[in-house]
Amino acid sequence: MNVLGWLTDPFASGFMQRALISAIAIGIAAPAIGVWAVSRRLVYLTDAMSHAILAGVAGAALFGVSLVLGGIGAGLFMALVVAWLVIRARVPEDSAIGVVGQGLFAIGVIGVGLMSDPRALSHVLFGNPLTVTSAEVAVQVAVAIVVLTAGWFLGPLLAIATFDPLHARTVGVRVGLLDTGLIITLAMVVVVGLTSVGVLMAITLITAPAVAARLLVPRLSHTVLVACALGVFAAIAGLLVSYHLSLPTGPSIAVLAVGEVAVAAVLRRPWSRSPKSATDDWKGSVTGDAGDRRDETAAISTAGGGSL
Amino acid sequence: MAQGHALDGSPAIEAIGLGVRYSGREAVRNVDLIIGRGEAVALVGRNGAGKSSLLRAISGLENSSGQVIVHGEHCHHGAVLAPVAYVPQRSSARWDLPLSVQEVVVAGCRARGGRWRRPTSADRARAIQAMKIFRIDELRDSTIGNLSGGQAQRVLLARAFAQQPKVLLLDEPFAGLDSASADSLSTAIKDVCSSGMTVLCAMHELAIARSVFPRTIAMDVCIIGDGPTSEVLDPRGIERIFVRGAAPVSAVDRT
Known part of the structure; x- marks a missing residue:
């Protein structure tokens, strides 16, 4: 088989064409929102939320209601319980996220276990783009368009709110509203990505291309575009590799996305450092040396997701 | 007095x-x-x-x-x-974000006009004016994480000035x-x-x-x-x- 055939032959059938569109849609939506999850240090929350969403999806499946609504409901429920534990019970934030996320995950596993189809848990956890329906693909494409459009309009506001939330509030930016919208969108992307890459792999596509893009490009505004390109590349390449090597598709996509971080780390443009007190002349040349500040939660989550 | x-x-x-x-x-x-x-x-x-x-x-x-x-x-x-323009303590901001000096200063222009709109060319012109006042216009394309403490503080002052406060x-x-x-x-x-x-x-x-x-x-x-x-x-x-x-x-x- 020649290279062109290796690339195109798999997509001769309808289910593979749907899988391709589905993978591209999630490959765009997840990194586009992931850039903001990484920048706002919400990676651990998103990771735990992706586990908690399993409970909502399982409950929705058992009671025959919309999986998307069930998943988003569980994500929001988790965020509310975490906020309650942090604000009222003064539990440290990471502890609250860990406890609530794992608790809901356990409930979700029990719920999926009650389903009649024994393969359901595997599908929900790891996804399978080869089985997505046309309706599911349509929803994924719609979500990708919504995420990109919202990102275009709200990107500058998110940047302001991320850089300096106190100042942002004084110029009328509704920081709390933006954060709530961000968390809802993250939950929505995890839920609609469930059928393609599964709840556990969705977090990898949200995090890894965003981290790789942050290492490669020097501007937040460009990071979104590069992250989406990396997400689409990982999605398509993962689909092809899994097809030709008979590997599970979701994990193949995830491993490639994590591989992008490894390559970016080798080619990296160092993460910016915080300003320190330094003598500055009025004309002030920019110091050329760069630091190694890393978002540890993003790195840990990426490594963890990739190991699954 | x-x-x-x-x-x-x-x-x-x-x-x-x-x-x-x-x-x-x-x-x-x-x-x-x-x-x-x-x-x-x-x-x-x-x-x-x-x-x-x-x-x-x-x-x-x-x-x-x-x-x-x-x-x-x-x-x-x-x-x-x-x-009113409020300049918080420098340490409260996230200087590790990959933003340019100009992107930060333009944020001050949000205080006037529609807050949900994207920055306009008029906003950028006002930001450049503010950067000139604080002598950081040569740093407009620099990444904020690479600034010295004094330069970073002047970026925050320029952002406040771009709000055209009293x-x-x-x-x-x-x-x-x-x-x-x-x-x-x-x-x-x-x-x-x-x-x-x-x-x-x-x-x-x-x-x-x-x-x-x-x-x-x-x-x-x-x-x-x-x-x-x-x-x-x-x-x-x-x-x-x-x-x-x-x-x-x-x-x-x-x-």
Whole structure:
């Protein structure tokens, strides 16, 4: 088989064409929102939320209601319980996220276990783009368009709110509203990505291309575009590799996305450092040396997701 | 000294019985304050004396009791007051984000006009003007994480200036700066003061307060001194503010 055939032959059938569109849609939506999850240090929350969403999806499946609504409901429920534990019970934030996320995950596993189809848990956890329906693909494409459009309009506001939330509030930016919208969108992307890459792999596509893009490009505004390109590349390449090597598709996509971080780390443009007190002349040349500040939660989550 | 008297119309800042509490702890108590238009005032006090809380209450960031009136506009929690630009402590910002200096300064332009719109060319032109004033226009495309402390502070001042405010509230802008950076920042703040803008600056650097600000207010939850800087920060005043803690308002007092 020649290279062109290796690339195109798999997509001769309808289910593979749907899988391709589905993978591209999630490959765009997840990194586009992931850039903001990484920048706002919400990676651990998103990771735990992706586990908690399993409970909502399982409950929705058992009671025959919309999986998307069930998943988003569980994500929001988790965020509310975490906020309650942090604000009222003064539990440290990471502890609250860990406890609530794992608790809901356990409930979700029990719920999926009650389903009649024994393969359901595997599908929900790891996804399978080869089985997505046309309706599911349509929803994924719609979500990708919504995420990109919202990102275009709200990107500058998110940047302001991320850089300096106190100042942002004084110029009328509704920081709390933006954060709530961000968390809802993250939950929505995890839920609609469930059928393609599964709840556990969705977090990898949200995090890894965003981290790789942050290492490669020097501007937040460009990071979104590069992250989406990396997400689409990982999605398509993962689909092809899994097809030709008979590997599970979701994990193949995830491993490639994590591989992008490894390559970016080798080619990296160092993460910016915080300003320190330094003598500055009025004309002030920019110091050329760069630091190694890393978002540890993003790195840990990426490594963890990739190991699954 | 002009404290207590508006130089032109209503005062720039008027606080009546202002109080701020956090979880039952009183951070600011019963502050009555009048700052005239065009005044440059230093706000001094020990750590935890309520300086930052007072600035945030005037900015509308704190849920406070009492009243704050800025240029005739009543301020309440969550309100956006067009005449006010607040510059938080430099350490509260995320300098590791891959943003350019210009992207940060343009954020100040959001204070006027639609807040949900993307930055326009007019915003960028105003941001460039502000960067020129603070002599950071050559750094406009630099990544903020690569700036020195003094340059970063001037970026925040330029962002505030881009808001075209009448009142500038500065929260410890000199913290963590070495003497050369502090000197150049002092010059920048003197320029702002001479432009007729009202400036209220929380700070610990008493020598800079003496050289830049004609009036000083001392706080220890409530106001414990208010007057010409040379009098408030004389040796007896410094002992009262920083060593003995809150003391009855007496020698150099509010009028």
